[in-house]
Amino acid sequence: MPQLIPETGPQRAIAASNFVYTVGSGLYLTAGVLYFTQAVHLPVGQVGLGLAIAGFVSLAVGIAVGHLADRRGARGVYVTTLIVQAVGTAGFVLADNFWLFVLTVSIATGAKAAGLAARSPLIRRYGGDRPQEFRGYLRAVSNIGISLGALLAGWVVQVGTQSAYQLLVIGNAVSFVAAAAVLAWLPPIAPVPTVGGPRWIALRDRPYLLITVLDGIMAIQFKVLTVAIPLWLVEATTAPPWLISGTMLANTVLVIALQVRASRDIDSAEAGGRAYRRSGVAFLVACSLISLSAGMPTWAAVTLLLTAVVIHTVGELWHAAAGFEVSFALAPEHATGQYLGVFGLGAGLAEAVGPTLLISLCITWGRPGWYVVGAVFAVTGLVAPFAVRWAQHSQHAQEARLGVAEQASVA
Missing domain, CATH: 1.20.1250.20 (MFS general substrate transporter like domains)
Incomplete structure (x- = not known):
């Protein structure tokens, strides 16, 4: 303790x-x-x-x-x-x-x-x-x-x-x-202390804005457990309704037990980019298993859904840890609040559009929609490492320009 x-x-x-x-x-x-x-x-x-x-x-x-x-x-x-x-x-x-x-x-x-x-x-x-x-x-x-x-x-x-x-x-x-x-x-x-340059620098940082968008797309995964799975379980599977609470409990226990450890292993922006990639693959596997639970016997549906939730939660741990690392590592210290405010836009958009999107694809369309959602997560995860490298290159260039400006002002 x-x-x-x-x-x-x-x-x-x-x-x-x-x-x-x-x-x-x-x-x-x-x-x-x-x-x-x-x-x-x-x-x-x-x-x-x-x-x-x-x-x-x-x-x-x-x-x-x-x-x-x-x-x-x-x-x-x-x-x-x-x-x-x-x-x-x-x-x-x-x-x-x-x-x-x-x-x-x-x-x-x-x-x-x-x-x-x-x-x-x-x-x-x-x-x-x-x-x-x-x-x-x-x-x-x-x-x-x-x-x-x-x-x-x-x-x-x-x-x-x-x-x-x-x-x-x-x-x-x-x-x-x-x-x-x-x-x-x-x-x-x-x-x-303020640093010379534009006031709203976070809104001008295109690589950081791209990562914000990618993280926002990935953040739709938080609504999978709270919106899509409960509706899918009741409407498309033979699993008992009490399993809705069981899936949430499994997710919560795993996050409490493992989030600190997951964050400890992701200790650089590069590692954060790789974690985004792994989380995208995990979400694809989880979405595929959820889609397969439709029409299965009760025991098989329960097994598939619980397995999918565990895999999804592992992806959630990687995604959250990647967001923590990348959002801080790529934000200049003098504008942490502004940058993290911008980074929150992604999660905000996911909160606003995620439920409707998941209901349209996964519930209304059905099984194919789960594969589409999983593929979106996987592609987003594959793009993330490239966006992180672009942001790092831009950050180093900005630091070099500030260093030259400081030397010039001293001279």
Whole structure:
């Protein structure tokens, strides 16, 4: 157990804040949609539309707030995003019509995206020699917190009353405030000095933007377990419905146990590129096995689906670790927040379009759609190492230009 606790005080503060935050997130991820449909009584179509609007609104927020964290100090900006997210979430109890729902969920979702970007300089500053590995540790902690939140949400769904759902919302908001309070033990970070050149350099970095797009395509895989497999299991296989929970449990346990180790072995941008390639192959194999489960006897369908989930999770570990490494390694230290805000665009787009895309291909089209999705993941993984090498070459060229400019200014 002592080995599971971060060595330094700042790392412990970040990890504790992250844990409290994700317990609240687990509440919302499990039963948030049910709150709006069962307690607020909004139509399912309006809830889906509102969440999509909020997703697109949040895309640009991360870049601006990440830049603000670089220039004004990351701790204060991150704490502010947590408070804003708490206010937006608490506003759910007042959202009794569609437009109030869109407003409050956009505030909460935008603050969440902003917080992820603002937290990045903190991870880089206090993550030790390998901040990417610490980011993997935080992901394992996140899965533990989300699992506990999901258990609490299960009680809310079982009770099913409006008061229980409102308690869920308030508990979620309180967790964000508590996460902000924990950061009081974190030493502040001085703003990073500016470097000559364009202000929004991340948006001009074409190799980094390409990697962002590739990671965004790969990030659609997160919706395979939460959207595609449950629908496929119920509609196309003879597997028992309880296996939906079994697949999620298997994925969560493996991520908690292995994410830190997976991140430790991927210790350079080149290794990150290779990990993208391996993850693409793993996703192709997993998608192929899922497609084969249709029409099989129950025992065979269960075996194929569980095997596919394990292989998919291995690919997820590689993909997450590759994203941690590449996004940090290729981002200049003076613009960490801005660059990580840009990198978050990929995951944001995957969040917005992933469910509809997977439902159209894997559920509506059926078995061929699984092969198409798997092939997209595999091709994306094959392209990633070339994009990483291009980004490294561009980074070295930029560093050389800055070095020449500094020498000229001294002379």
